[in-house]
Amino acid sequence: MDRNKILLNIQRNKIKPVKLPEPFYSAEKGVNKVSLFKEILLQIGGDCIEVNTTEELNFLLHNNFKNATDLRRNKLLEKFPSSYSKESLEGLKTVILEGQFGVAENGSIWVNDSNFPNRLIPFISEELVLCLDSTQIVRNMHDAYFKINNAISGFGVFISGPSKTSDIEQHLVYGAHGAKKLVVILSHENILK
Amino acid sequence: MTNHAHRAGRFLKNEERAAWHDKTLWMIRQKRDKMALDVPGWEELREQASQIKRHSLSKLNDYLVQFEEQAINNGAQIHWASTAGRLNEIVYRIIKENHASKVVKSKSMLTEECGLNPFLEKKGVKIIDTDLGERIIQLKQEPPSHIVMPAIHVKKEEISELFHQKLHSEKGNYDPTYLTATARLHLRQKFLEADVAITGVNFAIAENGAIVVCTNEGNADMGVHAAPIQIHCMGIEKIIPRTSDLAVFIRLLARSATGQHITTYTSHYLKPKTSGQMHIVIVDNGRSELIGKEDYRDSLKCIRCGACMNTCPVYRRSGGHSYHYVIPGPIGSILAPHSNSKKYKDLPFASSLCGSCSDVCPVKINIHGQLYRWRQDLSQKGVLSPIKKSIMKISGKILTSTKMYDWSGRIARWCIEHFPRKLIYNRLNIWGKERELPEASRESFKQWYNKNYGEGGKNGQK
Numbered sequence: 001m002d003r004n005k006i007l008l009n010i011q012r013n014k015i016k017p018v019k020l021p022e023p024f025y026s027a028e029k030g031v032n033k034v035s036l037f038k039e040i041l042l043q044i045g046g047d048c049i050e051v052n053t054t055e056e057l058n059f060l061l062h063n064n065f066k067n068a069t070d071l072r073r074n075k076l077l078e079k080f081p082s083s084y085s086k087e088s089l090e091g092l093k094t095v096i097l098e099g100q101f102g103v104a105e106n107g108s109i110w111v112n113d114s115n116f117p118n119r120l121i122p123f124i125s126e127e128l129v130l131c132l133d134s135t136q137i138v139r140n141m142h143d144a145y146f147k148i149n150n151a152i153s154g155f156g157v158f159i160s161g162p163s164k165t166s167d168i169e170q171h172l173v174y175g176a177h178g179a180k181k182l183v184v185i186l187s188h189e190n191i192l193k
Numbered sequence: 194m195t196n197h198a199h200r201a202g203r204f205l206k207n208e209e210r211a212a213w214h215d216k217t218l219w220m221i222r223q224k225r226d227k228m229a230l231d232v233p234g235w236e237e238l239r240e241q242a243s244q245i246k247r248h249s250l251s252k253l254n255d256y257l258v259q260f261e262e263q264a265i266n267n268g269a270q271i272h273w274a275s276t277a278g279r280l281n282e283i284v285y286r287i288i289k290e291n292h293a294s295k296v297v298k299s300k301s302m303l304t305e306e307c308g309l310n311p312f313l314e315k316k317g318v319k320i321i322d323t324d325l326g327e328r329i330i331q332l333k334q335e336p337p338s339h340i341v342m343p344a345i346h347v348k349k350e351e352i353s354e355l356f357h358q359k360l361h362s363e364k365g366n367y368d369p370t371y372l373t374a375t376a377r378l379h380l381r382q383k384f385l386e387a388d389v390a391i392t393g394v395n396f397a398i399a400e401n402g403a404i405v406v407c408t409n410e411g412n413a414d415m416g417v418h419a420a421p422i423q424i425h426c427m428g429i430e431k432i433i434p435r436t437s438d439l440a441v442f443i444r445l446l447a448r449s450a451t452g453q454h455i456t457t458y459t460s461h462y463l464k465p466k467t468s469g470q471m472h473i474v475i476v477d478n479g480r481s482e483l484i485g486k487e488d489y490r491d492s493l494k495c496i497r498c499g500a501c502m503n504t505c506p507v508y509r510r511s512g513g514h515s516y517h518y519v520i521p522g523p524i525g526s527i528l529a530p531h532s533n534s535k536k537y538k539d540l541p542f543a544s545s546l547c548g549s550c551s552d553v554c555p556v557k558i559n560i561h562g563q564l565y566r567w568r569q570d571l572s573q574k575g576v577l578s579p580i581k582k583s584i585m586k587i588s589g590k591i592l593t594s595t596k597m598y599d600w601s602g603r604i605a606r607w608c609i610e611h612f613p614r615k616l617i618y619n620r621l622n623i624w625g626k627e628r629e630l631p632e633a634s635r636e637s638f639k640q641w642y643n644k645n646y647g648e649g650g651k652n653g654q655k
Contacts, residue, residue, distance in 0.1 A: 003273040006477045010254050013485030018251040021244040024441055086385055086419045106454035119466055120418040123411050141440035150401055150436055154464035160455050163411040167326035169349045170217055171369035176325055178411025
């Protein structure tokens with residue numbers, strides 16, 4: 001009933017068709033995507049650790065993130081099925097996830113529900129560690145959505161830095177509701193593969 | 194009934210706070226400028242956004258139907274609400290049918306417009322706003338004063354006292370980090386308890402039925418992924434055709450709103466979680482009428498970034514509450530009279546028409562042009578106050594006659610110089626309430642020009 005009413009009313013007020021513009025192309029040349037990504041990530045309160053070899057990566061994970069819940073490569077995916085209770089997820093301190101690709105212009109990383117078994121995980125943990133291959137960084141959001149190519153899956157999100165708020169007198173505070181800390185492990189040489 | 198000027202007067206009584214408000218919002222405007230300058234092709238991007246929105250509005254029916262089809266394919270349930278009341282009923286029905294009682298909600302200007310919170314509270318549903326700013330004003334029982342920073346008018350000392358009373362935080366601790374941590378703990382509990390999570394919608398994608406929501410705090414996601422039932426409330430104008438179009442808007446939104454590159458979370462909801470429900474309520478509430486008004490149609494392009502508020506010299510110095518409408522500032526002053534032209538007749542006049550709002554608008558709405566247009570329409574509708582009407586009439590007569598204009602100028606100049614203060618700054622001179630008239634010069638510009646540049650004048654043509 002409401003549906004028809006609304007659609008009819010729009011129909012009645014039909015306006016002249018306006019053409020959809022040609023896709024936007026921005027000619028940003030000579031951008032070093034990796035260094036821009038790192039620069040902006042630090043600006044927005046994220047941490048960045050770079051690794052060059054598998055040994056370096058393992059050493060880092062072993063030393064700095066010993067007690068972290070590592071959800072990369074389906075390692076522990078079975079442990080947190082989507083039906084897992086939210087109260088038990090609440091105890092998660094540090095979670096390590098695979099990031100699919102990064103966006104240089106805003107320091108964000110794309111993940112979707114193929115990267116985590118329960119959608120609450122990237123948000124409910126105190127600290128979020130995203131592993132990113134440095135070859136997987138695109139210039140801007142146009143390239144980002146081109147790369148996604150409509151394969152968002154059931155849920156997907158660009159995460160850019162730790163959760164934050166400035167709602168109290170514009171004073172910036174990290175850790176509003178989501179992760180208080182965001183670390184990106186940026187690996188060169190394709191070692192995440 | 195008080196009008197915008199009276200309420201602005203109240204806001205300005207606290208000089209220190211008003212100055213802070215003005216300065217802080219201007220700072221955000223400057224952050225926005227820096228961002229805009231850093232993006233190559235920013236102006237083309239704005240033009241692109243404007244055209245995509247115009248196109249979407251011109252094919253809105255097709256896109257709404259396409260969106261519905263796609264969303265249903267994804268497993269979402271679609272509801273249509275022609276009025277505010279219908280939205281409230283639909284949301285309540287979903288809550289009741291699922292025997293739910295606890296609801297969390299992230300920021301949604303639409304539900305604010307429709308009065309969803311008071312409606313649900315009357316029905317005995319506990320609804321908690323989860324954006325920190327919104328939670329503050331919910332506890333304070335006030336409406337938001339800004340669409341992006343709802344508690345921009347509240348000082349940390351007040352928040353500290355409020356949290357002490359309601360959330361039992363330490364008395365006299367004004368530290369924003371401490372206060373935010375207090376709210377985090379309090380709201381974490383609410384997220385875990387909630388049966389239903391409600392969100393607003395930034396963009397809805399026709400080609401795949403996706404709902405896109407942008408937050409910095411992560412509150413929309415905490416709510417949506419923790420609660421078994423998610424409800425997204427969107428106005429019909431939120432539709433854009435393709436995922437690729439999103440790039441244009443996501444690049445513009447946070448940069449225009451707060452001077453960030455992007456919000457912390459840009460979430461795309463397509464399918465319900467396993468054994469969860471996903472509802473989308475598509476709301477009209479006067480929007481389809483607005484499409485028919487050619488002069489005002491463009492206001493439906495608005496993506497609610499708040500840039501026009503941050504830049505507006507009137508908004509910055511009068512505060513969001515002085516507008517008395519759910520959306521304050523320049524864009525709100527265009528939208529408000531559509532819902533009630535009598536009640537909000539003063540809002541299109543609460544502007545200097547400087548055009549700064551139109552300059553910063555990421556979707557290029559001709560905001561000040563529409564404010565000017567409203568002034569004429571309101572005058573034709575005959576809803577203006579008798580005083581305003583007669584002043585306009587007299588001004589019109591004077592300004593269209595050279596003789597009258599010269600003569601009245603002479604009189605005014607003489608009066609300002611010779612009249613006692615009391616007589617000039619009288620009750621009828623509203624303009625002079627907080628302002629000083631400039632010192633009057635002896636001669637008019639015309640006289641000065643004729644003397645200096647006119648025929649036979651000093652520098653004039655001989």
